[in-house]
Amino acid sequence: MTASPKSSLLTVDARTKKRNAAEKRFKAYGIVAIAIGLMFLVVLLTSILRSGLPAFTNTVVALEATVTQEDYDAAEGQLLKTAAYEALLVAKVNEFLTAQGSTIEVDEDFITDRLVPKTGATIREFYKANPDQIGQPVTFNLPASTRISRYFEGDLLREDVTDSRFLMVEDLDVVDEMIAAGLITTAFDWNFITGTDTAVDNPGGAGIGASVIGSFFMMIVVLLLALPIGVAASIYLEEFAPKNRLTDLIEVNISNLAAVPSIVFGILGLAVFIQFAHLPQSAPLVGGLVLTLMTLPTIIISTRASLKSVPPSIRDAALGVGASKMQAVFHHVLPLAMPGILTGTIIGLAQALGETAPLLLIGMVGYVAREYPDGIISGFVDSNSAMPAQIYTWAARADTGFYEKAWGGIIVLLVFLLTMNLIAILLRRRFERRW
Amino acid sequence: MSFIKTTASTLAITAISATAAAARDNVQVAGSSTVLPYASIVAEAFGDNTDFPTPVVESGGSSAGLARFCEGIGETTIDVANASRGIRDGEIEECAANGVTDIIEVRIGYDGIVFASQIDGPDFTAFTPSDLFNALAPQVMVDGELVDNPYTQWSEFNADLPAADILAFIPGTKHGTREVFEEKVIAVGCEETGAFEAMMEAGMSEDDAEDACLAVRTDGLSVDIDGDYTETLASIDANPNAIGVFGLAFYENNTDTLKVATMSGVEPTTETIAAGDYPVSRPLYFYIKGAHIGVIPGLKEYAQFFMADELAGPDGPLAQYGLVSDPELAATQAKIEAEEAM
Structure with missing residues (x-):
């Protein structure tokens, strides 16, 4: 007869103990990393709010x-x-x-x-x-x-x-x-939200309104160009294109393009749109075109990812009941991929909204956002600035009043970015399907 | 299909708006970041006080502004280039090659360049060009010999200066300010200390010696600032011992954090610069494209408004902001009135 065990059969040997300790340590590292990240975020937000409010x-x-x-x-x-x-x-x-x-x-x-x-x-x-x-x-x-x-x-x-x-x-x-x-x-100060830029000796009257409008028109250009081009390119590459060396090359290059520093697109925009095509200087249209180039890879990559995540059974079922390939894509696959595409687009737009570097090269810094556009066409082609470029301009001015305005501008920009990201999250929550 | 339609209509809209861009009714100005503040003050007042739209003033530097000015004529090119130096012969040729011929040169006034340091820092209150040459040149005269610059503290070559480590933030080579700094300070110091003669004696040609005089040391004690004065100010804030080069207007806006040094005993003020006593100053210009007068509405009016006594005169807002007004203002006004090209 054997004595019944007093406790669990499991005896923790030294090796297991060591493994458990390693796991605990790893968890602690993770928590420390998150805490450091949060601390930076809090410091950043408080300093922005304190200086900008x-x-x-x-x-x-x-x-x-x-x-x-x-x-x-x-x-x-x-x-x-x-x-x-x-x-x-x-x-x-x-x-x-x-x-x-x-x-x-x-x-x-x-x-x-x-x-x-x-x-x-x-x-x-x-x-x-x-x-x-x-x-x-x-x-x-x-x-x-x-x-x-x-x-x-x-x-x-x-x-x-x-x-x-x-x-x-x-x-x-x-x-x-x-x-x-x-x-x-x-x-x-309502004028700060609705007003225009002022001369360097007048920080009291400066407002970010005109550059918000400039950013808005730029985003319209980006949306109207990048969304259709990006989606069309991804549908073709994902659903129709044959798999060969050429498409592989294109794929690799799209991924590379996503990693190109944005200032490069600025130089390209200056050379192609302004010096070659003679589009107007510092126009939101040109800014939008440059940012479209920058946003396209982001949109293509996220669209392809969402098309890929639609299960093949959907395609097979559509084809099985006699739909053509195009019908299968446009009637079944694309609607199911739409939430992912929209999220990718909004994230891409938010990125473009905060981008400063390419705008420096196409003449959006200086005393530019000094008037509201007269109408829709004027909004696209007349000189205007954009929020990040306006913030950059203010931060460089000698009067300390403008420094405060620059921080305030950052708050306005952050509010826009947060809103856009929030919309993206809501869309994903509302329409996302799990398979 | 709808995507193709959207794309096509977007392209159509783009094309239409690009055509609409041909009708420009505002003056476009670009160039020197030193002239930018003055130009923006004038542009704002011009928009507020006349029925013309407010001109656009872009920054970017004298050379970049003049390059764009010389790109050609037409509504997609700029009308006025701001410059913190005179236009060069090469640029005039470049302009002429592109059909830009009737260039009207307008001297706005003068700008002083000051040497300033932290208000609580060491006592940098009086400099001479020789001090700055000794501090910043790669090769200096020691006991009558031209040697690699051995100095690391100001007091080593001038006992009146504080015993602080040498560190200077000077404008980068793309700035118009750099040229003035080189010509009015370093080159003068080079001659005063005898380094220029020593170089000539060592067998250098006059041109080579002049070029060698303008060099600054590269061991990290002299730092080029390629950004604007805010960057210099930030560097000064971080380095109590450093001195920095600023425009007079910028210094006057920041007198609560900076103290200024005299140059050869003269304090930089608008008065001493106007009188020509303060040695480190330079004229500021803008250039008007003659062919655009009468085509771009408000161009000539903008130039006239800029140089009116109420603005560019000694009591105007530009002088308020730190511009040293030109004693020969009336001649400039007459020149604009007559559209007298270079």
């Missing part, structure tokens, strides 16, 4: 002005009309200061250069659009200069201010009076 608000100065017909005519008669409108605010600010019991008197330079620089265009446009307001008191909410808004937000301290053409120490007395009277406030 201020771009969505601006410091506005509420200034009341009464522009008479004579003022209006006099200003319109000048070469630099916008500066003349700014100068009209001087009297009102001085009236305000006297009413506050202050003895300070400001001059024209204070308004036009240091308090609310480059805001004359806003005032001029208002009166051109509302001529009935001439002679009436109107309150304008004008964006304050970078330094005054930093002072208002507490980022710039009085003792750090040295007299310069941007800000004089004595200006702060006036600003303090205005803050006390509630004239200076922080407001959500």
Whole structure:
């Protein structure tokens, strides 16, 4: 008779222990790797949000002005009309200061250069659009200069201010009076989302709107060209093409093309579309064509993968009931592969949306996104920038106000990218079939 | 089938829009990144103050801008090239070969090039061309002999300078600024220290010696910056001992992080540059394609607006931004009015 075992038959020998320990270690490495990755993500996101969120608000100065017909005519008669409108605010600010019991008197330079620089265009446009307001008191909410808004937000301290053409120490007395009277406030800056690019000395008025439109038209070009060409190429290669050396060569080259650095496509675009075909410089059409070249391999590869994942039984069944090869592909295989194709396309578009390098070469940096297009055709062919190129341009400008705008632009770009990726995920969840 | 239809209609749309591109109503400008800020200020004001559309101003560098300017005439080529140096003879020939002949040269004003360092860094407050030559040339004079540059600290050749390691961020060779830096600083230092004569005595021809004078050391103490001034600023931020080369306007925008050095005892300000006292300055230009005047709406008006007293004058927004206005502004205005080609 044998004694019944007291515990499990399994005795863990040294070798098994070692293997188990190795597995545990490997799991720990994995967790550490994920933690490091997450940490970088958190650091990245917080730094983007911290630097970029201020771009969505601006410091506005509420200034009341009464522009008479004579003022209006006099200003319109000048070469630099916008500066003349700014100068009209001087009297009102001085009236305000006297009413506050202050003895300070400001001059024209204070308004036009240091308090609310480059805001004359806003005032001029208002009166051109509302001529009935001439002679009436109107309150304008004008964006304050970078330094005054930093002072208002507490980022710039009085003792750090040295007299310069941007800000004089004595200006702060006036600003303090205005803050006390509630004239200076922080407001959500719609202009940042809807506005156009501005000149280098006017960070307060800059907006990303025009370049969002530029990106939009570029994406339309990419979608209209890359999707049909990419899908047609993949269907042919996957379903119809004979397997021979030529198609093998094509396949290898498509995979290689996907790995080509995007700047190469930029040089190609410059040489072919602009210098040879004489398409307009810095046009979203050209940008879209260049990005199409870049996106095509991505779309072809993902489309072929989704066509491949449709089981052969579907094709066989269709052919079995007498469908032609084309009918089998278009009526049965393609609809089933569609979710995968769309996901691949959206991911490709998102990649193209964030691409900067090729746009640098086709003239999209500088002072380009300065106006909205007039219409659909103008949207394709008139000079415009794109979001990543606009961010790049802002980051390179000397005024620190633009640096903040660049971070804000990154947030807008990220929102678009996240939305596109979210749509891709939803489409896949909704329509994906498992076999 | 529907895919073929879509593709065909897309191509048709593309073709139509390409044709529509032939009617351009805005002025197109490209070129020097030093002139870009001024041009963008003018372009914005031009759009705000006139009924013409806002001109497009692209950056890319003087040489690239002039190359595109010389590509030919027609609406797909640019109308104005910005340059931080004068147009070269070779470029004029290139232009002429492509049918670009009536070129109007407009001098906007002057730009100063300053040497700046971290505001809390070592005391770099006064330089002479000789100091910079001694610090940055590959071969310098030591005890009357031309030797490979032995210096690693500023105080080794000039006791007035701080005992800090030499590190300079200078504009890369594709920048117009580099040329001014070479001609007005390094070449001058080369002659002042006697290195030029020593090279001639060593049997070099005058041209070779001049070229050799412009070289900078390649042992890592002098770093070329091919990007813009923001990149130089970032490098200065990371290296407390370094000095960097900036445009006056850029420095004035960043006085809270940078301090500037005098050159041969002269402080760089718009006044000293206008008076010609500060030695390291250069004229800025733009070039107008004569054949486009009257074809592209607003081209001549843009040039006139640019050079008007209200903009390019000493009290205008360009001077505000750091441009040193040209004392001969009236002559330039007359030149544009008469469309006087080179």
